[in-house]
Amino acid sequence: MRVGLICPYSLSVPGGVQYQVLGLARALRGLGHDARVLAPCDGPPPDAGVTPLGMSIPTAANGSVAPIAPDPAAQLRLMRALRDERFDVLNLHEPLVPGPNMTACLFKSEPLVGTFHAAGRIGAYTWARPALAWLATRLDRRVVVSEDARDLAETALGGTYDLFFNGIEVDRFAKATPWPTDGPTIFFIGRHEPRKGLAVLLEAMAELPPDVRLWVGGTGPDTDMLRARHAGDPRIEWLGRISDEEKARRIRGASAFCTPSLGGESFGIVLLEGMAARTPVVAADLPGYRNVARAGRDALLPPPGDVAALARALRTVLTDADRAASLVESGIERAQHFSMDALAARYLDLFDEVLASR
Template identity: 60%
Template sequence: AEPSPAAGPTVLFVGRHEERKGLRVLLQASERLPADVRIWVGGDGDETLSLKRDFAGNDRIEWLGRISGEEKRARLAGASVFCAPSLGGESFGIVLLEAMSAGIPIVASDITGYSLVARAGSDALLTEPGNPDALAGALSAVLAGGHGVHDRVERGRQRANEFSMETLADVYTEMYERVLATG
């Protein structure tokens, strides 16, 4: 079924289920969120079975498995907030740019790879990696509409546009033209 924004507050995670992606931290944080909050978990990986076993009693989690690009876009459109709780090892936050382009609020870990894309307090809420309490607090604030969510979403869209292929092509073209003009 296609996700519906009317289904209630929903947190979306999409990624490999491996320790460095921080999914366990999100699932721990989910137990501290209001009872009506749903967690959509896209992807799979080495930790999928142990996570499903460890959080079997948490009926707010919907395990989506691997999802297509089309379903990811639909889930981004239907979710209330996108969460990227990685513990480290991210070279660049492409997934954050996708969420920014979709116009969804973002809560992510304050790690180097993500801070290259998302500016803390400006277009994303960045939290201490590996801290379920901090993550739950940030998610709760965003779901409650706090921390200037609407302004942050708009700045996120603008930030994503800065990384669009068209914009980057214009930047490179301008740079090449300057180099050619100066010989």
Template identity: 55%
Template structure:
């Protein structure tokens, strides 16, 4: 099956949706499908199966700055790429995010499934939903990565959604060697944004024993103020942005991974990555993280913003090796349940269903003929006499 996965975010900038799209494509290709990823790239494409659609523009959303490509040039590249590849099915991630996914919806050159990732308050949902909810009806199937993502999409777009999950490529993360948990380090990894809770973690870390380290793999506007505030503490290592390989290495070696976010987490992919690496986890008790983690089973969950509770949970894991081992084993089991292969198999079933429906009734969308006429005009090559 020829499958086109369309991502609205730059594939060369770290992000949870990008990780999911690239990981799903890799798994589909392992299963024998011809999967390609289309998306913006601010540099060389990260994989040979990526078709770049131009550079991105920083856009504010949900307390983050996300790298979108809403410009006309990217739209034209999207249409041409989809037409040239002749995909059997298109899989749009964040279907109404400005840029390539909305373009793909507009031209509808193949049957489409949309996966909704976001939760919380997303600016473009409010601004665009009234104008694009009719376009969202072109989706042949809708999925959401969590109940919270489903709630946001349904609030603005209506429709039916199958709640799935984010998958993890376990073979990339698990490392069974003597370096596992070989340090007393707490590890934080993620973009620097206030909602990610790094300031709370730093406050909690001040209360930890002298022999404990903190690895901060983060960069972004505003982080210099925190560096200056805690410059007196030599236990803190400010790593900046790190490669995936270094992240995986540090996940294996840390004593505990901490995800102290304050709000607006749709699905705890960073928590799942830590679990797959065998790192014990302390995380905020957010609904998004609870989709992955269960308190005292495969993680310790604390109230968001509570530095005292966070410090106590971190200390428990560092001091109690039996607890750390129990949480590690529980996390590995949870990661196996949420494997990328399992997720890919579910999506393939959905692809087959939409293709079967399309073969029976290619005009089952009321506006399909109009959209095809529009697409033909955009793709028509100029004729010269």
């Protein structure tokens, strides 16, 4: 089967949707199918199976900044690629984001499966609801990655949805070579913006023992402000943007993996990365994170934004070896339930159903 996966976000920028699209394509190829990703790229494509559609334009969306490509040049590249590749089916991730996915819906020539990732509130679903609801009718089947994503899509667009939880390439994290450390070390990676909760974690560091170090990966609009605010703490190492390989190695080498987001998380794939890497996970108690982590069993989930509670949870996994080991053991088992290969098999069954119905 020839499958085209379209991602609206630049593959040069780290993100959950980008990770899912690339990982799903690799898993489909591993199962013997011809899968290709079509997406914006602001640099060299990160994978040999990628058709770049041009540069992205940073756009404010859902409390963050989305690197999308709504320009005419990207749409022309997409249409040429679809003409040349002759895919059997297209899988559009976030199908209603302006850019290549909208174009694929408007000029539909292949069966379309749309995967909805977003949760929370999307302004466009309010002011452009009639147009988006019509555009969604162009999809042959609709998939959501979480119950929260289903709630948003059903309320805004109507229709019915299959629930396919996101997947993770387990071996990529389980077999990563641990990054060396000099003592108890916490790892954070994500966009430096209020929604990701980095400011809360940095404040919590003041309540942790002096030998605890913090690796901070990623960049964002709050980077300079946060670095200036905590410039006097030598325990904090600012890594900037890092490769996927380094990310996996640092998760594997850390004593604790912390994801203290404040909201807007549809699915906790980042928590699964920590579990697969055999690292204790401390995250915020969000509905999206509870999709994958059973509180107190697979991860510690203090209330979002609570500095003292976050510090207590981190102190627990850093000082209580038995508790940390229990979280790791349960987390390894949990991560296996969300393997990318299993997810790819489910998508293949769905693609077969769509093709048969055509």
